[in-house]
Amino acid sequence: MSFPHGLRIRRARPDEGDRYAAFAVARFRETYDTGYETERLERHIASAFSSTLQRAELEATDRDTLVLASERGWEAFVVLHREVAPPAVVATNPIEIGRFYLHPDWHGRGVAAALMEHCATVARAAGHDALWLCVWEHNGRAQRFYEKAGFVHVGTHPFIFGGIPDDDRLYVRTL
Template sequence: MLRRATVADADALAGVARATFEETFGTLYSAADLATFLEQHNARDWAAEVADPAFAVLVVELGHTLVGYVKLGPPRLPFTPKTNAIELRQFYLLKPWQGSGLGPRMMDWALDEARTRGVAEIYLSVFIDNERARRFYVKYGFKDVGKYAFMVGNHADQDIVMRKTL
C-alpha cells in the first residue's frame, strides 16, 4: 500500500532510511563515515519533516512493515532553479521489492505531487555509479544538469544532479 506518511511513521522511516542506504551504499564507506551520515536519519528529524507542509513523504507499506519511501522537499542542491522547483530528496525501496512494479508507482506519485504543488521543475541527485537508478530517472525524462560532491561523513562522492521540466 502506498500512502502519505504521518508523524507516527517517523521511527519506521528512520529505520528504512538507514537500511536502504546501508544495503545500497554501505560497502563504499568507512564505518565512521557511514555512522556519521546515518545519524541524520533519526526519528526526530523525520517527524519534523513529515509535519512540515513544505515536504511530502510517501511510504510503501506491506502488511505493517515499511519497505520504501519517497521524500519531496524544498530545493537544497547546489543549483539555481530556472523556475519554481522542488527536489526529489530521497527515493528508496528495499532490495527485495525492487523490480516489483512499486518504483514506477512511487515515481508517478512524486511527479503528481510536484505538479499539484504547482512547481515547474523537479530536481534530484544520484550517485554517479548508480547506473540502475540513473536509467530509471532517464526513463522518466530527467536529464543531467551538473555534478556535485555528496558528503557521507568526511567522504565526498560525485553525484549527478538531474532535472525534469513538468
C-alpha cells in the same frame, strides 16, 4: 492512483519517526555499504537518522514524505522537498525529490516507476514545473532508473556524506 501488488500510498505521520528512521537506515546500508567505507557510512547514518531527526522531518512544513505500504509495513518512501534548487535546474517552480528508496523486494518490479509517476502527478498538481534530485556518482542503477523516468543529467552538486564532500550527479525532469 493505484499501485502494483496492492501497495498503498499515504503520507507518513509525525508519530512514525521511529519507523521512518529504522526503514531508512536499512535502505541506506543496503544501498551504500559496498561503495563507502563502513566508518564513513556509519558516520553519515549517525548524523542523518534517529527517531528524533525523522520525527522533526515529518513535522516540517517544507517537505512531504510519502510512504508505500503493504500488510507487513513500509515498502518504500520518497521525500518531496520544497528546497531552493541549484542554478543548473532551469525551471520556474521546481521541487526536489529528496530521498527515493524501495525495499529490495520491489526492485525491478515496476513499483519505482509507479512511485515516480505519482510524484510527478502530485508535483504538477501543486504547480511545480520540474523535479530535480541528486544521486551518488557510483549508484548506476538509480541513474539508469532516473533516466528511464525522463530525468536528464545537468551537472554536479556537492553533498556531504559522513563528513566528507562528494560531487553527486544532478538530474532534472521537466514536467
